[in-house]
Each structure stands twice: as C-alpha cells, then as structure tokens.
Amino acid sequence: MTEITAPKSAVTAEQFADEIREQLKYTQGVTVEQAKPADVYVAASAAVRRHLMDSWFKTQSDMVNGNTKAVGYLSAEFLMGKQLRNALLNAGLTEQFDAAVKELGFSVQDVVDAEHEPGLGNGGLGRLAACFIDSLASLGVPAFGYGIQYKYGIFEQKFDENGKQIETPDYWLTNEEPWGHIDYNRDQKVSFGGEVVEEDGKKVWKPAWSVRAVPVDYMVPGYASGRVNTLRLWTAKSYDEFDLLTFNKSEYLDAVKPQVEAENISKILYPEDSTPQGKALRLEQQYFFVSASIHDAIRVFYPGQDKPDLTTFADKITFQLNDTHPVIGIPELMRVLMDEYGYDWDTAWTVTNKTFNYTCHTLLPEALEVWPSKLIGELLPRHLEIIEKIQDQFAAELKAKGVDEATIKDMAIYTGDSVRMAYLATYGGSHVNGVAELHSQLLKDVTLKNFSDVYPDKFTNVTNGVTPRRFVKLANPRLSDLITEGLGTDKWVSDLELLKGLEPLAADDEFVKKFAAVKQANKVDFSNYAKREYGFDIDPNTMINTMVKRLHEYKRQALKILAVIARYADIKSGRIAADDVMPRTIVFGAKAAPGYYLAKQTIQLINNVARVINNDPDVKGKLNVYFPWNYNVRLAQHLIPAADLDEQISQAGKEASGTGNMKFALNGAMTVGTLDGANVEIRERVGAENFFLFGMTVDEVDALYAEGYDPKKYYEADPRLKAAIDMVADGTFSNGDKTVYEDLVHDWLTKDWFMTLADFGAYTAIQSEIEALYAQPLEWNRKALINVANSGYFSSDRSMEDYLERIWMTGPLK
Numbered sequence: 167m168t169e170i171t172a173p174k175s176a177v178t179a180e181q182f183a184d185e186i187r188e189q190l191k192y193t194q195g196v197t198v199e200q201a202k203p204a205d206v207y208v209a210a211s212a213a214v215r216r217h218l219m220d221s222w223f224k225t226q227s228d229m230v231n232g233n234t235k236a237v238g239y240l241s242a243e244f245l246m247g248k249q250l251r252n253a254l255l256n257a258g259l260t261e262q263f264d265a266a267v268k269e270l271g272f273s274v275q276d277v278v279d280a281e282h283e284p285g286l287g288n289g290g291l292g293r294l295a296a297c298f299i300d301s302l303a304s305l306g307v308p309a310f311g312y313g314i315q316y317k318y319g320i321f322e323q324k325f326d327e328n329g330k331q332i333e334t335p336d337y338w339l340t341n342e343e344p345w346g347h348i349d350y351n352r353d354q355k356v357s358f359g360g361e362v363v364e365e366d367g368k369k370v371w372k373p374a375w376s377v378r379a380v381p382v383d384y385m386v387p388g389y390a391s392g393r394v395n396t397l398r399l400w401t402a403k404s405y406d407e408f409d410l411l412t413f414n415k416s417e418y419l420d421a422v423k424p425q426v427e428a429e430n431i432s433k434i435l436y437p438e439d440s441t442p443q444g445k446a447l448r449l450e451q452q453y454f455f456v457s458a459s460i461h462d463a464i465r466v467f468y469p470g471q472d473k474p475d476l477t478t479f480a481d482k483i484t485f486q487l488n489d490t491h492p493v494i495g496i497p498e499l500m501r502v503l504m505d506e507y508g509y510d511w512d513t514a515w516t517v518t519n520k521t522f523n524y525t526c527h528t529l530l531p532e533a534l535e536v537w538p539s540k541l542i543g544e545l546l547p548r549h550l551e552i553i554e555k556i557q558d559q560f561a562a563e564l565k566a567k568g569v570d571e572a573t574i575k576d577m578a579i580y581t582g583d584s585v586r587m588a589y590l591a592t593y594g595g596s597h598v599n600g601v602a603e604l605h606s607q608l609l610k611d612v613t614l615k616n617f618s619d620v621y622p623d624k625f626t627n628v629t630n631g632v633t634p635r636r637f638v639k640l641a642n643p644r645l646s647d648l649i650t651e652g653l654g655t656d657k658w659v660s661d662l663e664l665l666k667g668l669e670p671l672a673a674d675d676e677f678v679k680k681f682a683a684v685k686q687a688n689k690v691d692f693s694n695y696a697k698r699e700y701g702f703d704i705d706p707n708t709m710i711n712t713m714v715k716r717l718h719e720y721k722r723q724a725l726k727i728l729a730v731i732a733r734y735a736d737i738k739s740g741r742i743a744a745d746d747v748m749p750r751t752i753v754f755g756a757k758a759a760p761g762y763y764l765a766k767q768t769i770q771l772i773n774n775v776a777r778v779i780n781n782d783p784d785v786k787g788k789l790n791v792y793f794p795w796n797y798n799v800r801l802a803q804h805l806i807p808a809a810d811l812d813e814q815i816s817q818a819g820k821e822a823s824g825t826g827n828m829k830f831a832l833n834g835a836m837t838v839g840t841l842d843g844a845n846v847e848i849r850e851r852v853g854a855e856n857f858f859l860f861g862m863t864v865d866e867v868d869a870l871y872a873e874g875y876d877p878k879k880y881y882e883a884d885p886r887l888k889a890a891i892d893m894v895a896d897g898t899f900s901n902g903d904k905t906v907y908e909d910l911v912h913d914w915l916t917k918d919w920f921m922t923l924a925d926f927g928a929y930t931a932i933q934s935e936i937e938a939l940y941a942q943p944l945e946w947n948r949k950a951l952i953n954v955a956n957s958g959y960f961s962s963d964r965s966m967e968d969y970l971e972r973i974w975m976t977g978p979l980k
C-alpha cells in the first residue's frame with residue numbers, strides 16, 4: 167500500500183468550478199462564455215488565494231502573539247516562477263482545478279500558460295531566495311521575504327538574425343496580476359538626500375526628498391504545514407502627486423516630474439548577476455526596500471506602541487542579508503534606534519549586531535559591492551556618518567586585539583573614498599556564511615581571511631538547496647509518481663532524505679527500466695514543448711546534454727562550445743566515423759548582462775555554431791545544438807526533467823555553489839563537472855563512480871596562475887583545440903567574416919582568465935567515458951537513479967534547518 171500524505175482539500179471539483187464562476191461574475195465581470203483562458207487564470211488564482219487566507223491570518227497572529235523569533239529574508243531578488251500550480255499543490259486543489267477547468271470548457275494548459283512569470287531576479291541568488299521562503303513556510307517557520315516589486319523584471323531575451331542577444335523589457339504587470347495584494351494602508355516613508363544638522367547636541371537628518379514605499383504582499387504557502395508566510399515586495403510611489411507651484415507656472419509636464427522620479431526607484435531590476443554597476447539608482451533601491459522593511463518589522467512586532475522596547479528587537483526577528491545588496495540595513499537600524507527611538511550608540515550597536523547575519527554568494531572580488539563615499543554621503547548623509555563611526559569603533563577594536571596597522575588598513579570598512587559593504591556586513595552582524603563547503607572554506611582562507619582570523623566564530627557554512635516541491639513534484643510528475651511507488655510513500659516531498667530508500671532499487675533492473683522510461687517520456691514531452699515554443703526539432707532518442715545558467719566567463723560556456731566545435735570537426739574530417747558517434751543534442755540556455763561584451767559574443771557564437779551544425783547534412787542526427795532563448799524558471803521546469811547529462815564546468819574556485827547542479831541530479835541527470843562549489847558535495851554524496859569529474863582543482867588553478875598562465879601553450883599543444891579555435895577565427899561560424907569573433911579569440915589566446923584552454927584536454931578526454939556509459943542504458947540509468955537517491959541532502963528544507971540551527975536560533979511556530 168502506498169501512503170499518500172499530500173495536502174488535499176475537501177472542496178470538490180464542482181465546488182471549485184463554482185468558485186471560479188463566482189469570481190468571474192462578481193469580481194471580473196465576465197461570463198464563462200465570454201471568458202478567455204487569461205480570465206479563468208485570474209479567477210482560479212483568486213479562488214485558490216481565498217482558500218489560503220485563513221492559514222495566512224493564523225500564521226501572522228501566531229507569529230506576533232507567540233514567542234517564536236521570525237526570519238526576515240532581505241533580498242533584492244526573488245525569482246519566484248509561476249505561482250498558480252504551486253499554490254494549488256499547497257492548497258490541495260490540484261485535481262479539483264484540473265477537473266473544474268475542463269468542466270468550464272477550457273484547456274488546463276492554456277489557463278496555466280496565461281500566467282506571466284514574475285522574473286524578479288537574475289539567476290541563482292534570486293532563485294535561492296524563492297526556494298528558501300518556500301522551505302521556511304513548509305517547515306512552519308514564521309518568515310517574511312522582503313524585497314522590491316520591480317515593474318520590469320529580468321529582460322526578455324531574443325536573438326536577432328545574426329544570433330546576437332536582444333534585450334526587451336519584461337512587461338510582466340500589463341495584465342491583471344492576481345497574486346500580489348497592494349496594501350496602501352501599511353505604507354512607509356523612505357527619505358533621501360539633504361543634510362545632517364545638530365539640534366540640542368543631537369544629530370538630526372533633514373532629508374531633501376522622500377518616497378512612499380507601499381507593500382505588495384504575496385502569499386507563501388507551505389507544503390503540508392498549514393502555514394502561509396508573506397513575501398512583502400515594496401513598490402515606490404510619489405507623495406507629490408502633483409507639484410502645484412510648477413503647475414501654476416503652466417509647466418504642466420514638469421509638474422509630474424517628482425512623481426515620475428520617485429516611481430523610478432522600483433521601476434527596473436538591474437540585469438547584472440555577479441557584476442555590480444555602482445549606480446546611484448541601485449543604492450536608492452537598496453535603501454528603499456531595506457528601510458521600509460525595518461520599519462515594517464517594528465510596526466508588525468510592536469503593534470500600536472509609541473515607545474516600543476526595541477532592545478528586544480533581535481528576539482522578534484532576525485534579518486538575513488542576501489549578499490551585500492541589503493547591507494545598508496546595518497547603518498539604517500543604527501539610525502532608527504538612535505535618531506528615531508533615542509537609544510544610545512552602544513545599545514543600538516548591540517541590537518543591530520544581534521539582528522543581522524550575512525550570506526556571501528561569491529568569490530569574485532568584483533562582485534562584492536563597494537560604494538563611493540561621495541555617493542552615500544549625497545544620498546544618505548546620516549548613514550555615512552554612522553559608517554564612519556562604525557569604522558572608528560572597528561579600528562579601535564582591532565587595535566585592542568593586537569592587529570597590526572597594515573592589516574587594520576586592509577580591513578577598513580570605510581577607506582575615506584569608499585565603503586566596502588561585505589566588510590560592513592561581516593563586522594556589523596553576528597554570522598557570515600558561504601553557500602557550499604568549498605566556498606565557505608575559501609571565504610575564510612582568501613576573500614575574508616583577515617576577518618576570519620580575528621572573528622573565527624562568526625564564520626560558518628550553509629550549503630544551498632532547492633525546493634523539491636517546484637523542482638521535482640511540480641516539474642517532474644512522472645518521476646514523482648515513480649519515487650512514491652518505489653518508497654511506498656509520498657512523504658519524501660517534505661522529507662527529501664527519504665530518497666535514500668531508492669538506493670536498493672538501483673539493483674532492481676525492472677525498477678531501473680521504469681526510471682529510464684520516465685526519462686524517455688520526459689524527453690518526448692520536452693521535444694514537443696521545444697517544437698511548440700521555439701519551433702525546434704529535437705530528437706528525443708538522442709542524449710539530451712544541457713548547460714543552462716547565466717552567461718559568465720567563469721562558468722565557461724566557451725569550454726562547452728569549443729568542445730562541440732571540436733566534435734563537429736572530428737566528424738567532418740572523418741577522424742571519427744559518423745556511425746561511431748553517439749548522437750547528442752546539446753541545449754544551452756543563458757542570458758548575458760546587457761553590457762557584458764565577451765558574454766554577448768559567446769551567445770552569438772553558440773547561436774552560429776548551432777546554425778552551421780544543424781544545417782550540415784554530414785552530421786545530421788549525430789550532433790545538434792539548440793539555444794532556446796529567454797531561459798527562465800518556466801523553461802527550467804520543462805527542461806531539467808528531460809536532461810540526461812548536465813554541465814557544471816566552472817573553473818574550480820569560482821562558482822560559489824551552483825543550484826542548477828542540484829536540480830539536475832534530483833531529476834536523474836548525470837553531471838559532468840569540476841571540483842567546484844556544491845559539485846564537490848554532490849559527488850561526495852552520490853559517489854565518485856556516479857559523477858563525471860574532470861579538470862584542475864583549486865590548488866592547481868592557483869599554482870598555474872602563480873607560475874604564469876599562457877593559454878597559447880595549450881592552443882599550440884592540442885591540435886583539436888587549435889582546429890576548433892581556428893574555425894572560430896577563420897569565419898566558419900560567421901559566413902567567412904573573420905572580424906566577428908576576433909575579440910573573443912584574442913581573449914582566449916592571450917588572457918583566458920578562467921583557463922578554458924588549460925582544461926580543454928581533460929574535458930574532451932572524459933567524453934569517451936561518458937559515451938561508453940551512455941551506450942549501456944541500463945547502467946547509465948542505474949547511476950542516474952543513484953544520483954536521485956543520494957541528493958536528498960540538497961533540499962532547501964535542509965538548508966533552512968541548518969540556518970535555523972547555526973545562525974537564526976529559531977524554529978517552527980508552536
């Protein structure tokens with residue numbers, strides 16, 4: 167007997183259909199006959215939301231009235247993905263919805279497709295935040311996600327006729343958006359600019375302008391926990407609806423200027439991932455949402471109190487700083503406590519220090535934000551004063567601890583010219599964590615070494631995770647059913663370590679064949695999806711080999727495309743007989759930051775390699791390359807379940823964690839990867855014999871840098887590599903035009919900072935191992951199944967438990 171514990175509402179399909187009809191009629195004003203799929207989508211979403219309302223209220227009152235510390239996850243990005251299916255799952259209404267929609271005469275797919283995904287994040291960091299708040303709700307931990315409701319999310323990517331990336335705005339709010347509830351009556355005022363004056367021996371900030379921060383609340387339903395938390399995303403509105411003075415001078419259009427400018431703050435998500443731009447508007451965004459969130463937490467946890475006892479603040483809520491983006495919250499809480507509530511510096515410091523913790527998501531020095539003091543001084547003069555004072559206190563503390571002058575200088579939070587936000591976060595909060603074992607180690611040994619020497623106890627690791635609800639249960643229903651069948655229970659959805667119980671089944675050929683059949687069916691589904699959405703003809707009987715992630719040099723999409731070109735040349739030249747080639751379909755997905763030149767060249771190259779290869783009869787059926795544009799959460803949910811082999815090939819020591827690697831392993835793909843980020847831990851858990859490892863280690867990379875890296879040497883030494891690069895240079899992929907990729911080729915041959923050329927040999931060498939295994943489907947699938955069985959650790963539920971125990975010191979509501 168199979169034990170089924172998934173939430174299931176008592177509401178029948180007929181009742182749910184009636185609820186949709188009611189919504190259509192009384193709220194939207196359309197009849198079922200007039201309704202379009204988009205109307206039904208809105209109505210069904212509103213109906214599900216109503217089902218979650220009581221749990222939402224109860225969670226909030228239990229949180230405020232109980233004595234469980236809440237988590238405030240401060241993040242500039244939440245890459246949520248579509249909401250409807252996830253809400254239905256957690257409300258236990260999936261089957262009723264499917265039946266009701268059919269009863270109303272609509273196609274379930276059309277209705278679900280009507281939702282435009284909220285792309286309020288760039289990549290891993292934003293998606294991680296979304297997984298984390300899902301897990302907190304599922305664990306029953308009271309939590310707020312705090313961020314920004316950008317009017318425009320991550321750009322929509324298109325490719326022009328030359329294969330170049332085109333960015334177009336993401337108009338995600340042009341249609342009715344049923345999930346976010348704007349709450350005008352819980353607004354906050356956020357001020358900027360002006361000056362600091364002394365009044366009666368007290369510092370008083372006289373700001374020059376203010377914006378109105380209005381919260382838009384999204385429900386975050388837990389799976390089988392009965393809890394619904396809140397994602398509160400702030401939107402900026404103007405107070406000066408209309409400037410009467412200007413208007414009277416008959417400068418009509420100028421009169422709305424302040425409004426336009428204020429609302430700019432939440433207008434657009436910065437499209438850079440790991441490469442901050444240092445723009446004033448970005449700092450305005452950061453302060454905007456952090457200041458509003460801090461004041462919101464005071465409002466929520468000290469309701470109706472004029473003189474709250476904020477010395478207890480850190481017992482009410484713990485704020486997690488998701489990267490350096492919200493770190494201005496540290497001086498902001500100091501300012502609020504001192505200037506708005508009258509506490510002295512030391513009291514304010516104690517509370518602030520206890521309240522904040524910082525997660526670092528990178529090892530790239532250029533990704534750690536450093537703000538010019540001038541900018542902070544102009545925008546937030548009082549905060550700059552506080553930062554200077556924090557620096558004085560910090561330097562004195564270091565001196566007292568016996569740290570030498572040179573090191574104190576190296577560690578400066580405030581250098582006079584600039585403010586280093588990672589250092590401010592490390593000193594200003596209680597804990598600092600990296601996002602995978604290797605990353606946390608490198609943070610201590612390299613990036614934040616001085617800090618770890620002085621404050622060793624602050625440093626810890628929490629390995630990232632992903633939510634099994636969205637990335638297994640929703641994305642891969644076939645595998646989910648098979649897992650439930652194999653385990654005899656569906657409890658794994660909220661206790662992913664139970665997947666371990668599948669391991670013995672890897673010895674059962676019949677079960678492995680069922681597992682293989684699931685993968686095959688998913689590949690057929692994906693092939694149909696790719697045909698429908700992109701017009702691609704993907705052969706589901708070939709190996710599906712994926713590389714999906716932001717386009718970044720350190721991730722080394724260049725390594726993959728060079729290997730593809732080399733393989734193409736092998737077949738063309740007859741060096742490998744076409745019949746000996748194991749057919750592969752390579753699927754790339756990647757957005758490049760709009761100003762990232764080499765990344766954009768790489769995208770263009772991939773598109774043109776795809777064009778040439780897919781049109782060459784000599785390799786037909788053997789090698790195909792597809793690059794579906796606009797990789798996003800929706801595409802991820804369709805592609806990941808269909809992958810046979812996934813690429814995680816960053817230069818060792820550069821990918822902080824990776825989370826795509828976890829999603830692929832959980833869905834039964836094999837990984838080819840370097841010893842980087844969470845790959846290390848995945849390999850440890852699934853077993854070295856079930857992971858295709860290649861490439862230099864961190865130590866080897868360091869040694870090669872130290873010795874002086876010369877990419878030309880590798881180019882000259884490996885004829886296959888040379889041939890591949892020469893093909894890029896000689897115009898094979900640019901209709902004979904040698905100028906198109908000259909900058910890219912020049913970079914490879916003279917710089918190649920991430921050592922793509924040095925790892926090329928190892929990367930191509932492991933391909934024969936991969937192909938030998940793939941030629942034995944049963945053995946391949948056995949190993950893939952062992953990957954699934956041993957990936958339960960990579961649930962974001964486990965990540966949350968680690969944060970709760972090591973950093974937040976709180977737990978589920980009673």
Ligand code: Z57
Pocket residue numbers: 288289290291292294438439440441489527528533601630821822823824825843
């Ligand atoms: C981002 O997506 C990540 C780090 C950053 O500093 C910024 Br900005 C954006 C990514 C890392 O590159 C991944 O390795 C990691 O898995 C992810 O954050 C979540 O921790």
